[in-house]
Amino acid sequence: MPNRAINVLxxxxxxxxxxKAFDLLIYLxxxxxxxxxxxxxxRDNFTILIKKEDDYTVIASICKENNMRKFKEVYNKATVHxxxxxxxxxxxxxxxxxxxxxxxxxxxxxxECQPKKETPKKVVKHKERVEDLIVKMKELPPEYDIxxxxxxxxxxxxxxLQNLCxxxxxxxxxxxxxxxxxxxxxxxxxxxxxxxxLSTIKFDLQKGNxxxxxxxxxxxTAMFVDMGEIGHDVFLGRKMRKRMGKFFxxxxxxxxxxxxxxxxxxxxxxxxxxxxGYFLHDGEKFIRIGGYNLFxxxxxxxxxxxxxLLSSFTVxxxxxxxxxxxxxxxxxxxxxxxxxxxxxxxxxxDIFELENLLYDVECVRSVTKEKIEIIDPIxxxxxxxxxxxxxxxxDCEVSDKVNLWNKIITVNWFKEFLI
Numbered sequence: 281m282p283n284r285a286i287n288v289l290x291x292x293x294x295x296x297x298x299x300k301a302f303d304l305l306i307y308l309x310x311x312x313x314x315x316x317x318x319x320x321x322x323r324d325n326f327t328i329l330i331k332k333e334d335d336y337t338v339i340a341s342i343c344k345e346n347n348m349r350k351f352k353e354v355y356n357k358a359t360v361h362x363x364x365x366x367x368x369x370x371x372x373x374x375x376x377x378x379x380x381x382x383x384x385x386x387x388x389x390x391x392e393c394q395p396k397k398e399t400p401k402k403v404v405k406h407k408e409r410v411e412d413l414i415v416k417m418k419e420l421p422p423e424y425d426i427x428x429x430x431x432x433x434x435x436x437x438x439x440x441l442q443n444l445c446x447x448x449x450x451x452x453x454x455x456x457x458x459x460x461x462x463x464x465x466x467x468x469x470x471x472x473x474x475x476x477x478l479s480t481i482k483f484d485l486q487k488g489n490x491x492x493x494x495x496x497x498x499x500x501t502a503m504f505v506d507m508g509e510i511g512h513d514v515f516l517g518r519k520m521r522k523r524m525g526k527f528f529x530x531x532x533x534x535x536x537x538x539x540x541x542x543x544x545x546x547x548x549x550x551x552x553x554x555x556x557g558y559f560l561h562d563g564e565k566f567i568r569i570g571g572y573n574l575f576x577x578x579x580x581x582x583x584x585x586x587x588x589l590l591s592s593f594t595v596x597x598x599x600x601x602x603x604x605x606x607x608x609x610x611x612x613x614x615x616x617x618x619x620x621x622x623x624x625x626x627x628x629x630d631i632f633e634l635e636n637l638l639y640d641v642e643c644v645r646s647v648t649k650e651k652i653e654i655i656d657p658i659x660x661x662x663x664x665x666x667x668x669x670x671x672x673x674x675d676c677e678v679s680d681k682v683n684l685w686n687k688i689i690t691v692n693w694f695k696e697f698l699i
Contacts, residue, residue, distance in 0.1 A: 301368055301380065317329060319384070322377065322381070327385065408687070417443055420447065425456060425469075426438035426459060429560070430560070439499055442662070446492055446493060473664040476591045483502060485698065501557065502527055502699065503555070509523050522545075523544075525540070527540070530696070553573055598690050600655075642660070659671065659673035
């Protein structure tokens with residue numbers, strides 16, 4: 281009898297306690313509106329989120345040991361009491377506690393389920409190394425065009441026009457040639473296209489040119505005023521004149537700075553004339569292997585001063601466009617620094633008039649006050665040799681080289697270069 285009495289007392293106490301929690305839940309089930317979210321807390325500090333989905337559906341959410349558990353009760357007016365008792369029973373079993381009281385709390389977060397704060401991992405973007413891009417750039421396409429530059433130990437060092445790189449050729453040719461499967465044939469080419477392509481190949485005074493190099497030789501074009509002969513020197517066993525020239529460096533801002541450099545020369549020049557030189561750098565000396573008088577080419581319409589400056593400035597490009605204001609500054613600096621003091625002063629008017637006609641230049645796609653959209657030299661050469669309208673090569677046989685050229689030039693290799 282005593283044991284039975286204790287059990288009866290425990291049962292009465294359990295029913296009394298449950299009724300306290302029961303009363304609160306009955307009220308919530310019957311009175312809160314659909315979409316409402318109410319938090320209640322047990323005496324043991326477990327938070328239960330009560331959400332009323334619709335008029336007769338309630339979902340209770342609770343966390344234990346960082347695990348979320350949801351209990352759903354669907355009921356009607358006749359079964360609401362049973363639904364509340366069933367919910368209390370399930371939660372009690374899950375938490376392994378007696379739910380004797382529930383109180384409403386303003387804390388709508390289940391603390392036991394809050395994720396631990398972790399130090400965010402740094403996302404490392406794997407950028408392609410410039411060196412790897414250059415290796416890809418120097419891979420020869422199945423067929424390509426070359427301009428012969430000079431011979432060394434029986435091999436011909438040539439410029440490949442499909443990737444602007446230098447290569448050694450076993451056979452000796454005297455003019456622009458096309459190579460396919462080791463078969464070499466002569467190639468006739470547009471003079472302006474050649475001038476444009478060659479003018480885009482520049483020399484950074486600190487880094488040289490990563491593309492147009494082989495061994496210790498680098499090819500590039502540069503503008504200079506001839507200052508006269510100063511002696512002789514030897515290149516690859518050949519005696520050559522040594523000259524002094526006033527060269528000019530620029531950068532992406534269009535600044536222009538004169539600089540005097542010595543160079544060896546295979547050609548005859550007139551002192552105080554403005555020339556475009558085809559140069560080699562062998563790691564120590566500058567060697568001019570060809571070129572032309574820029575004023576003469578301008579007068580004959582073969583290549584204007586503006587066309588040369590614009591094509592040279594393409595190494596400041598970003599995604600096939602150059603800054604218009606910077607190019608405008610370059611033109612002004614060129615007039616003030618190079619030709620306003622005697623040589624070529626008659627061309628000042630031409631330069632400023634031609635600037636307004638940039639959209640007529642074949643390598644220009646469009647012009648705005650902010651930028652000049654350009655066609656790269658590889659695309660230019662590709663379409664010119666096919667007799668087609670020049671455009672940016674997005675899907676052609678050399679589009680991979682065009683994209684590589686853009687990536688390499690965009691990394692701003694040419695921070696200060698000979699123009």
